[in-house]
Amino acid sequence: MTAPRTEHRSGIVVVGTGGAGLCVALAAAEHGLHVDLIDKQDHIGGMLHIANGEFSGAGTRRQREHGIDDDPQRHFDDVWRLSHGKVDRELAWLTVRRQGEIVDWLDSLGFDFSPACPGLIHGHEVYSVPRTYWGRQNGLSVIRVLHERLRPLIADGRITLRLGTEATGLITERGQVTGVRVVPSATGETIELTAAAVVLATGGYDANRELRNRFLPEHLSSVLIGCLDHATGDGLVMAEDIGAAVSSDGVFLPIMGLIPDPSRPGHAVDYREAFIELAPAYRTPYEIWVNKRGERFVPEDTQSPEQRERELLRQPDATMHIIFDRAAAEAAPKPLINNPTSGWDQDRFLSACETSPWVTRAPDLETLADRLGIDADVLARTVGGYNDAVATGTDAAFGRSVLPSRLEQGPFYAITSVAASILSRDGLRVNTDLSVLDTAGNPIPGLHAVGEILGNNVFAGDNYVGGMSVTPAMTLGRLLGERLAETISDRSRS
Ligand SMILES: Cc1cc2nc3c(=O)[nH]c(=O)nc-3n(C[C@H](O)[C@H](O)[C@H](O)COP(=O)(O)OP(=O)(O)OC[C@H]3O[C@@H](n4cnc5c(N)ncnc54)[C@H](O)[C@@H]3O)c2cc1C
Incomplete structure (x- = not known):
């Protein structure tokens, strides 16, 4: 050598x-x-x-x-x-x-x-x-x-x-x-x-899963990677090797709305290509969000990003499914998927509902639940409860105030999103x-x-x-x- x-x-x-x-x-x-x-x-x-x-x-x-x-x-x-x-x-x-x-x-x-x-x-x-x-x-x-x-x-x-x-x-x-x-x-x-x-x-x-997970609570070790690949912590490791101190505060707050990349397990779809627009200031929600049990967990129109981020962390595998039907997808004034250059319009989104691997689709709610691995009765109850809230104008369970339309007519869709670290x-x-x-x-x-x-x-x-x-x-x-x-x-x- x-x-x-x-x-x-x-x-x-x-x-x-x-x-x-x-x-x-x-x-x-x-x-x-x-x-x-x-x-x-x-x-x-x-x-x-x-x-x-x-x-x-x-x-x-x-x-x-x-x-x-x-x-x-x-x-x-x-x-x-x-x-x-x-x-x-x-x-x-x-x-x-x-x-x-x-x-x-x-x-x-x-x-x-x-x-x-x-x-x-x-x-x-x-x-x-x-x-x-x-x-x-x-x-x-x-x-x-x-x-x-x-x-x-x-x-x-x-x-x-x-x-x-x-x-x-x-x-x-x-x-x-x-x-x-x-x-x-x-x-x-x-x-x-x-x-x-x-x-x-x-x-x-x-981007270095092993190193990242050293700083995350154990139950969050499968959150998605949402940043670029160069972020491998090289400088931190080099400095630690010669005796530098590294913090370990145990703090984590996710970024929401990133989509798991089917071609790169553990990673999110590149944010520049697509993310789910969750902030009600930018887009009125026409959907409901459910956890892996099929239950809602937060008012989808909350004005507080911190509230929804903290609630997501409490859900199994920090995972949520965004559930909607065709009528909701068509009625919403803006597409659910967007990117930073506004490269998504309603036509592109509606077409993605039929073809994209990011979208789970089914003719009825029961089949959708089955495809998502959710108990169909729980999902039916959740959607029923939401539809009642739309009918009465009062969401007693979560206090959501934006209740545009019932989710009642197939086809039904779900986009799964997992908490991400960026x-x-x-x-x-x-x-x-x-x-x-x-x-x-x-x-x-x-x-x-x-x-x-x-x-x-x-x-x-x-x-x-x-x-x-x-x-x-x-x-x-x-x-x-x-x-x-x-x-x-x-x-x-x-
Ligand atoms: C999707 C997304 C959106 C974001 N939006 C915002 C935002 O709007 N506002 C905000 O404040 N923050 C935002 N952030 C965070 C912010 O972009 C970063 O924290 C910030 O840019 C980091 O800057 P940096 O110079 O410290 O590191 P980086 O920009 O990551 O640069 C580090 C550089 O070091 C190089 N490098 C690494 N290891 C080595 C090595 N061993 N040898 C030589 N070179 C090496 C890398 O190649 C890289 O070029 C966002 C992050 C993401 C992922």
């Missing part, structure tokens, strides 16, 4: 080119530091390729233009409320107080904001004022604007971009991280890159310098981390909070890049 080749680099190595890694690299290079920017994939952007790319920030130019009175303290108060006071107070404030500046920075770079921004987003519990922003092309809009900024810095040699290059381990010397071992896929050789500091921005672990809740412990901490709580010299690798609980507690993954990744990424440029140049001057 040949010994690894060593390359001594003058600045820092950033591993990962998602929103976090790109923002570290840009800020560090803009402030005079050389950056080796590495990604195991052959393209930049990480999870932004699939993400809605919604980000949040207060006191922005766009809010002022819309007459929205807001400031970072109010944003933080909302984050605190929505997270049930469970965020890491210091780290959450570190990001929230600068997030408005990041929104304005993206604005200054020519970001293609959707005209609906700033808006309120109903996929998660809503903020008290509109302070969420997104691009016309969702996460791709973020990648585009950051890529434009990256290009000249690569051209003049301030950033060396190494795609198709996997980081496989950290190099340490007397307790200090001095570099990272990488393997370019083109050659397969191991290179030891030594540098003044290493930044891990490798994202989450949700972003990691636990991660590396860091201090407010974004230095990775060891299990004794001491910073590991030379090692920093930012982005989803920190775990989302730090910024969202035990809930989802609008934009509080993409925005901390970018905001703290920039902050870290600036600080590293400052401290490393100071060190080299003295």
Whole structure:
């Protein structure tokens, strides 16, 4: 076996080119530091390729233009409320107080904001004022604007971009991280890159079922994987190997509305292709949701995403079937299936009802129950109870107030949906310098981390909070890049 080749680099190595890694690299290079920017994939952007790319920030130019009175303290108060006071107070404030500046920075770079921004987003519990922003092309809009900024810095040699290059381990010397071992896929050789500091921005672990399940309650180990395949927790594992502390909060909240992919067991159908539109703010429900026993479990028109997410977790295998008949499918003003580019219309949905493998169909309710593996009597009682509620205008069982029509005439349909994980809740412990901490709580010299690798609980507690993954990744990424440029140049001057 040949010994690894060593390359001594003058600045820092950033591993990962998602929103976090790109923002570290840009800020560090803009402030005079050389950056080796590495990604195991052959393209930049990480999870932004699939993400809605919604980000949040207060006191922005766009809010002022819309007459929205807001400031970072109010944003933080909302984050605190929505997270049930469970965020890491210091780290959450570190990001929230600068997030408005990041929104304005993206604005200054020519970001293609959707005209609906700033808006309120109903996929998660809503903020008290509109302070969420997104691009016309969702996460791709973020990648585009950051890529434009990256290009000249690569051209003049301030950033060396190494795609198709996997980081496989950290190099340490007397307790200090001095570099990272990488393997370019083109050659397969191991290179030891030594540098003044290493930044891990490798994202989450949700695509690595074994690692993910280490952090999930045991009964939820079969929830679907709803993120892209690169999220294998590599940075977390590399850091843990050299003694880094990893949180284990036992928090999980699912993403709802993802469809099991029949061709990839355990995975959801790609969100960019299809998801089930559950938020009543976006689509009035004409269906009922039942669990594997055939019982309803939540008012389908609840305005609270958190309520439905927590209720789903209490159901067997965190699984639900959405039940409707042909008349409901035709009467609903919007299709039940959608995707982020609104690539579904009613005709496409009605045709999917007849042909798609995602839809279970039957001429009558009894056969549908049979095909779903549900007790037919229970399902008949559930549907009967719902039809009575429609007739009387009162849903005594669950308090649903939107009761458009009875489900009574075959053919009947069901779309099964299983709770999914899309972003990691636990991660590396860091201090407010974004230095990775060891299990004794001491910073590991030379090692920093930012982005989803920190775990989302730090910024969202035990809930989802609008934009509080993409925005901390970018905001703290920039902050870290600036600080590293400052401290490393100071060190080299003295
Ligand atoms: C469907 C979906 C929708 C979402 N919508 C939103 C939203 O609207 N708002 C929000 O705030 N959050 C959202 N999120 C979450 C958010 O997208 C991510 O948390 C965030 O983008 C993570 O950024 P990151 O830079 O930390 O990691 P990533 O974007 O995952 O980037 C990590 C990069 O590191 C690279 N990498 C990993 N391991 C190695 C290795 N060993 N060597 C070299 N490179 C490596 C990967 O290839 C990848 O490019 C969504 C997630 C999903 C799945």
